[in-house]
Amino acid sequence: MANPLGGRPRISGVRTDRATATRAALGAVSGLLAGCAALAVAELVAALVRPAASPLTAIGGAAVDRAPAPVKDWAIRTFGEQDKAVLQLGMLLTIALFAALLGVLATRRRRTACVVMALFGAVGAVAALGRPDAAGPADASPSLIAGLVAAAVLFVLAGKSTSVAAASAEGGSGLSGWWSRRGFLSAASLTAVAATGAGGLGRALTGARGREAAASREAVRLPAPASPARDVPRGARLRVPGISEYTTPNADFYRVDTALVVPKVDADSWRLRVHGRGITGTRVHTFAELLARPLIERDITLTCVSNEVGGPYVGNARWLGVPLADLLAEAGVRPPSRGGPADQLVARSVDGMTLGTPVEDVMDGRDAMLAVGMNGEPLPFRHGFPVRMLVPGLYGYVSACKWIESIELTTFAAYDPYWVKRKWARRAPIKTQARIDTPKPFARVPAGTVTVAGVAWAQRRGVRRVEVRVDEGPWREADLAVENTVDTWRQWSYRWPAEQGGHTITVRATDGTGRVQTEKRARPIPNGASGWHNVFVTVE
Ligand SMILES: Nc1nc2c(c(=O)[nH]1)N[C@H]1C(S)=C(S)[C@@H](COP(=O)(O)O)O[C@H]1N2
Numbered sequence: 001m002a003n004p005l006g007g008r009p010r011i012s013g014v015r016t017d018r019a020t021a022t023r024a025a026l027g028a029v030s031g032l033l034a035g036c037a038a039l040a041v042a043e044l045v046a047a048l049v050r051p052a053a054s055p056l057t058a059i060g061g062a063a064v065d066r067a068p069a070p071v072k073d074w075a076i077r078t079f080g081e082q083d084k085a086v087l088q089l090g091m092l093l094t095i096a097l098f099a100a101l102l103g104v105l106a107t108r109r110r111r112t113a114c115v116v117m118a119l120f121g122a123v124g125a126v127a128a129l130g131r132p133d134a135a136g137p138a139d140a141s142p143s144l145i146a147g148l149v150a151a152a153v154l155f156v157l158a159g160k161s162t163s164v165a166a167a168s169a170e171g172g173s174g175l176s177g178w179w180s181r182r183g184f185l186s187a188a189s190l191t192a193v194a195a196t197g198a199g200g201l202g203r204a205l206t207g208a209r210g211r212e213a214a215a216s217r218e219a220v221r222l223p224a225p226a227s228p229a230r231d232v233p234r235g236a237r238l239r240v241p242g243i244s245e246y247t248t249p250n251a252d253f254y255r256v257d258t259a260l261v262v263p264k265v266d267a268d269s270w271r272l273r274v275h276g277r278g279i280t281g282t283r284v285h286t287f288a289e290l291l292a293r294p295l296i297e298r299d300i301t302l303t304c305v306s307n308e309v310g311g312p313y314v315g316n317a318r319w320l321g322v323p324l325a326d327l328l329a330e331a332g333v334r335p336p337s338r339g340g341p342a343d344q345l346v347a348r349s350v351d352g353m354t355l356g357t358p359v360e361d362v363m364d365g366r367d368a369m370l371a372v373g374m375n376g377e378p379l380p381f382r383h384g385f386p387v388r389m390l391v392p393g394l395y396g397y398v399s400a401c402k403w404i405e406s407i408e409l410t411t412f413a414a415y416d417p418y419w420v421k422r423k424w425a426r427r428a429p430i431k432t433q434a435r436i437d438t439p440k441p442f443a444r445v446p447a448g449t450v451t452v453a454g455v456a457w458a459q460r461r462g463v464r465r466v467e468v469r470v471d472e473g474p475w476r477e478a479d480l481a482v483e484n485t486v487d488t489w490r491q492w493s494y495r496w497p498a499e500q501g502g503h504t505i506t507v508r509a510t511d512g513t514g515r516v517q518t519e520k521r522a523r524p525i526p527n528g529a530s531g532w533h534n535v536f537v538t539v540e
């Protein structure tokens, strides 16, 4: 490009512009290709080492863990259960942008750009090593290797793209132009083909692992419970259009967790380790062994602490599982009230999540369990296959560990689990709540009798009464469906003689101890939302 005669280049301004544009465009393409190569190589190496050690999963996971609460709340509110997909898309776009910029930079400062590219790999490696489920130094390899490969690809492509741009600056039509374009195109195509191959192979390997886990799930034959659930009483299910079904189908059951990729655990190689204060050594349980124990089957309503008043993160299912208190008692565990040295049970999952539960609650006679079945089938992967914990009456984040792999008996003073480190409460019994399912907020309904209906829950205490108020009118008692158990929600309905105009419908529940649900509004953090749910509707 430099003029051999010195001084300003001989070429015209138009050519210079075109050359600059060509150079930048080819640089961007080189950067993008290097980025693709990096992701593909990372995928392949991660498949061989540990799928969760891939840079996307590691950096995404680190972002989820570090995101300030308001950002997390906003993401959940805005994107709901799509929040993880949105995060991944955002990461891909960011990577693409950086890769393209580095590619452009590489046409001027090739070495610098390549070093920065390699450094991105190092960032991924640090993220992978810092994950709570990191398995060892090998977890750094997918990112490091990907960074180095990307740097090498960028080095070669940037070199070739510079020759193309140089040739185009000289007119670009001669043999040298053709030759340099050919060189760039073949290197670019080779990169694209190799990246596709590596990425595809990585996917296939990870897929094969997933299929093994799926096969182990298919092979599960759930035994009949030694203690079946009582039949759901007739009258516990109301027939009102728009109301939440009494039993939430698995496909509709809410999902809340921090896993960017749903863990696919092979039930055959899965083990549960139980250890800690009051237990000598470590007790190890296999899945087959758990299934061989006497199982209980119970209807339990699970609720997420991050559920807003009126929110969707609550569901009711029929669970099958091993009574957790018995299993702990066999291991020698005594609750604090009987002199046991541990007051906190910390459950850890295969993806490094930790949840802390009061030992007293687990052993006070309620149906705390290690669940293996949900509504008649093995747990779906999304809901914790092969085994999860459930403790009626406690929010999920202090009780319902999915993909559980160990239980440690410790104390609240000695250890803070994941959410507690993030300012959520150590202890979190579920608060009494009532929700209006129908009519929907801002619905337009015809004047006359409108059926207002929904669900109310107060696990462990039960729901005794639900009342509805229109505008500032008197509280009217709603019809309650028959109670199944104190651990499950109750449907309710109210026939409202609706008159034209805009109206606010408010609902509140009274629990089995006679306490009316508090009107005081509280945000979900630190120990669950409170306040009365209301919806505004227009009667026409
Ligand atoms: N391994 C793991 N278990 C977990 C979580 C998680 O992030 N990881 N989230 C908890 C929370 S906050 C809730 S509310 C319940 C939700 O269970 P579900 O997704 O089956 O409805 O799982 C709990 N168990």
Ligand SMILES: [Mo]
Binding pocket: 256, 303, 304, 305, 306, 395, 396, 397
């Ligand atoms: Mo939760």
